[in-house]
Amino acid sequence: MPQLRSRRSGEGGEGEGGSRQLRSRRTTAGQGKKKGGAGAGEGKNEGGKGSPKPEGRKEGQVAKAKAPPSQGGGNSGKTPVSGDAAKKGAPWSGGPSGKSTPASGGGQKRAAAAKRNTPGAGGSGKKRTYNAGAKNKRSAPGAAAAGRNVNKLERKDTESRDKRNQQNNNQYVNNHKPANNHGGEEEGSTAPVPDKAQVGGSPAYLVEKKLGKGGFGQVYTGRRVNGSESVIDGAHAYKVALKFEHRSSKGCGYGPPYEWSVYSALSGCYGIPRVSYKGRQGDYYIMVMDLLGPSLWDVWNTQNQVMSQEMVACIALESLVILENLHSKGYVHGDVKPENFLLGPPGTPNSNKLYLVDLGLATRWRDTVCNTHIEYDQRPDVFRGTVRYASVHAHLGRNASRRDDLESLAYTLMFLLKGKLPWQGYQGDNKGFLVCKKKMATSAEQMCKYSPPSFKQFTEYVMNLKYDEDPRYSWMISLFEPLCGSALQRPIKINESTLAKVGQKRTRDMLDDQEDEEAPKKKVRIGIPALQWITVYNAHRPMKQRYHYNVTSIRVSQHVEKGNDDGLFISSIACYQELWALIMDAGTGYTEQLYTLSSTFLPKDWIMERWEEGYYITSITGSSVGRSFVVMSKGTPYTQQSYKVSDSFPFKWINKKWKEGFYVTCMGTSNTRWAVVMSRNAGFVDQVVELDFQYPSEGIHRRWDSGFRITSCAATPDQAAFVLSIPRKRPIDETQETLRTSAFPSAHVKEKWGKNLYIASVAYGRTVS
Numbered sequence: 028m029p030q031l032r033s034r035r036s037g038e039g040g041e042g043e044g045g046s047r048q049l050r051s052r053r054t055t056a057g058q059g060k061k062k063g064g065a066g067a068g069e070g071k072n073e074g075g076k077g078s079p080k081p082e083g084r085k086e087g088q089v090a091k092a093k094a095p096p097s098q099g100g101g102n103s104g105k106t107p108v109s110g111d112a113a114k115k116g117a118p119w120s121g122g123p124s125g126k127s128t129p130a131s132g133g134g135q136k137r138a139a140a141a142k143r144n145t146p147g148a149g150g151s152g153k154k155r156t157y158n159a160g161a162k163n164k165r166s167a168p169g170a171a172a173a174g175r176n177v178n179k180l181e182r183k184d185t186e187s188r189d190k191r192n193q194q195n196n197n198q199y200v201n202n203h204k205p206a207n208n209h210g211g212e213e214e215g216s217t218a219p220v221p222d223k224a225q226v227g228g229s230p231a232y233l234v235e236k237k238l239g240k241g242g243f244g245q246v247y248t249g250r251r252v253n254g255s256e257s258v259i260d261g262a263h264a265y266k267v268a269l270k271f272e273h274r275s276s277k278g279c280g281y282g283p284p285y286e287w288s289v290y291s292a293l294s295g296c297y298g299i300p301r302v303s304y305k306g307r308q309g310d311y312y313i314m315v316m317d318l319l320g321p322s323l324w325d326v327w328n329t330q331n332q333v334m335s336q337e338m339v340a341c342i343a344l345e346s347l348v349i350l351e352n353l354h355s356k357g358y359v360h361g362d363v364k365p366e367n368f369l370l371g372p373p374g375t376p377n378s379n380k381l382y383l384v385d386l387g388l389a390t391r392w393r394d395t396v397c398n399t400h401i402e403y404d405q406r407p408d409v410f411r412g413t414v415r416y417a418s419v420h421a422h423l424g425r426n427a428s429r430r431d432d433l434e435s436l437a438y439t440l441m442f443l444l445k446g447k448l449p450w451q452g453y454q455g456d457n458k459g460f461l462v463c464k465k466k467m468a469t470s471a472e473q474m475c476k477y478s479p480p481s482f483k484q485f486t487e488y489v490m491n492l493k494y495d496e497d498p499r500y501s502w503m504i505s506l507f508e509p510l511c512g513s514a515l516q517r518p519i520k521i522n523e524s525t526l527a528k529v530g531q532k533r534t535r536d537m538l539d540d541q542e543d544e545e546a547p548k549k550k551v552r553i554g555i556p557a558l559q560w561i562t563v564y565n566a567h568r569p570m571k572q573r574y575h576y577n578v579t580s581i582r583v584s585q586h587v588e589k590g591n592d593d594g595l596f597i598s599s600i601a602c603y604q605e606l607w608a609l610i611m612d613a614g615t616g617y618t619e620q621l622y623t624l625s626s627t628f629l630p631k632d633w634i635m636e637r638w639e640e641g642y643y644i645t646s647i648t649g650s651s652v653g654r655s656f657v658v659m660s661k662g663t664p665y666t667q668q669s670y671k672v673s674d675s676f677p678f679k680w681i682n683k684k685w686k687e688g689f690y691v692t693c694m695g696t697s698n699t700r701w702a703v704v705m706s707r708n709a710g711f712v713d714q715v716v717e718l719d720f721q722y723p724s725e726g727i728h729r730r731w732d733s734g735f736r737i738t739s740c741a742a743t744p745d746q747a748a749f750v751l752s753i754p755r756k757r758p759i760d761e762t763q764e765t766l767r768t769s770a771f772p773s774a775h776v777k778e779k780w781g782k783n784l785y786i787a788s789v790a791y792g793r794t795v796s
């Protein structure tokens with residue numbers, strides 16, 4: 028899926044006249060064979076016009092990029108860092124434990140530019156829309172202030188550990204009930220509803236039987252005080268449904284319920300019940316709507332939790348017609364599930380007609396003013412919908428689009444057909460995460476086993492829909508039509524005229540489909556999780572860069588010392604099977620660097636001491652058994668730093684720190700734990716996060732299109748996270764590529780060097796579901 032974007036400047040070259048490229052490639056072949064007895068590998072690029080030197084070749088030639096001069100052993104005050112760790116009795120491996128392993132050149136001090144660059148409060152970072160109003164105050168407190176804050180921030184980190192479970196819980200707000208406007212309705216539900224209702228010029232209704240209660244309100248039958256029993260629907264209906272919402276409920280915080288505006292916008296929409304009147308009476312907002320019958324969940328339940336294939340196929344077909352109509356009005360429903368599909372009232376001609384209710388979570392996918400698709404965004408801490416039926420994108424906090432309703436419909440249909448979904452039964456704080464993980468690990472094939480092929484085709488299609496892709500409703504409908512039985516005996520009423528129209532369109536769509544078959548879409552969920560190396564490459568003028576992988580803890584110092592002596596600093600690190608990978612290069616701008624290998628994730632005391640000395644964390648990684656490798660440097664532009672270790676991706680914390688002017692500057696993982704480092708004066712003006720249970724290809728491409736570039740990445744065995752930023756000062760050549768490989772991509776790196784693309788980030792973890 029290579030992608031080429033607008034051309035701007037010389038690919039890999041300095042100056043003008045070339046290309047700005049963004050590419051994302053994935054290779055799974057076993058490239059990059061491990062070398063050497065210990066399986067360690069390395070590679071070097073000496074910066075000579077980007078032409079890589081073969082491995083093992085002597086270095087030192089054509090070193091174009093200037094590295095800070097080395098002063099071997101110049102400063103005895105900067106003691107070997109890993110020695111500190113060893114002193115504290117933190118032997119990170121069986122090897123060098125207790126031995127004072129010299130870190131980064133054994134306390135070498137780089138003479139160049141000892142003063143840290145603290146540019147202060149420059150560039151008011153405009154935040155993402157959802158941070159709107161939170162202006163980034165950059166206080167540029169300098170080293171002393173940073174030191175003071177260190178303690179505070181470190182204490183916070185300790186506290187946050189205690190709150191870990193709570194945080195996990197918070198990540199998925201409101202597991203069972205829609206999250207946005209729901210909750211806090213107790214006052215609404217405890218206050219008695221009136222005996223009689225009359226609003227907005229409606230006739231008077233006697234409030235009778237309670238039909239249901241949701242997160243928003245309560246629904247009752249209303250019977251006209253005066254009127255004819257023969258009128259079954261519309262403004263003069265004898266019996267109606269009355270939806271009461273207490274004025275103090277969250278949904279009514281600013282006046283009438285949000286849902287009212289959606290009902291108004293969708294007035295007359297096929298399959299949406301008609302609202303005849305609405306208004307406020309006393310403490311209640313009351314909506315008078317067509318009275319409907321049981322929900323599909325009620326039907327499934329009363330039929331011994333079984334539903335025939337014919338019935339489910341009819342439901343599929345009719346739901347698709349309803350959703351197509353609703354989507355054509357610019358809305359997505361946002362909470363498609365069996366409980367929200369209602370049949371008409373029993374004993375009436377509409378008793379087997381399907382309706383879709385509960386528009387409280389409906390949002391626009393199409394902008395009202397410019398008629399364009401709402402912009403893509405992801406906020407991993409926002410969840411809207413119902414855990415069991417929510418799409419994976421909804422779990423991950425992506426803006427709702429049409430594909431989400433369709434994915435929820437696929438889950439609804441399989442639930443009705445099979446009586447159970449593979450992710451039922453999870454409990455606890457982590458429920459949302461576990462359900463989403465299971466959804467990602469379940470292919471359409473696994474989910475629809477033993478069902479007619481149409482269900483699998485439909486499910487696979489909706490799972491693969493892109494954020495703004497136009498769904499092919501007619502093609503989907505055509506999948507189910509043959510399973511619906513003869514027109515006269517269909518268990519669900521199907522609007523024949525809609526079907527006829529769909530039939531015409533379908534012919535066109537099916538032709539499109541034939542064309543598509545020639546180039547089948549890659550399945551996003553194959554049900555076989557895989558972990559890979561993720562490498563991110565940036566264009567850079569020719570410079571020295573080296574990589575070392577499969578490095579044991581004992582060997583780290585050897586590589587680091589050698590690199591330091593040659594003017595290189597560690598720019599990124601990763602861990603694979605308890606062996607380290609490190610990238611060293613001449614392009615970091617650091618003036619001094621220390622590192623530690625620790626038995627904890629992360630070594631708080633060591634970090635705090637280094638903070639006091641004016642170092643900032645520049646790279647972190649952890650091993651699956653909880654060890655860590657932390658690199659701290661001088662010469663960064665940072666003025667203040669904070670980090671958080673968390674059992675789940677700490678997006679809430681990131682969001683909070685964004686508002687305080689911090690940006691993510693590096694991330695690392697240790698098994699399923701995350702560590703995120705955020706710094707003030709990071710040189711970014713905006714930042715976003717892409718988090719997924721696989722490589723978030725679509726999200727990254729969309730962010731690239733909006734001018735963001737990956738600036739940090741990390742992955743656990745479950746999830747991969749990418750932080751993308753807009754730099755305050757844009758580089759001339761913005762080329763960025765990512766690569767995913769099953770082995771360390773040594774051969775690829777050399778190819779990239781040949782194009783003046785250098786590793787900017789490296790991680791190992793989940794990329795495939």
Ligand SMILES: Nc1ncnc2c1ncn2[C@@H]1O[C@H](COP(=O)(O)OP(=O)(O)OP(=O)(O)O)[C@@H](O)[C@H]1O
Pocket residue numbers: 204205238239240241242243244245246268300316317318319320322366367369384385386387
């Ligand atoms: N027009 C109607 N006719 C008959 N019953 C209805 C009607 N509308 C809603 N109901 C019943 O009332 C229940 C609650 O309605 P609804 O889902 O609209 O409320 P809500 O507070 O928005 O719920 P949720 O918490 O799911 O958002 C429904 O599950 C359904 O059983």
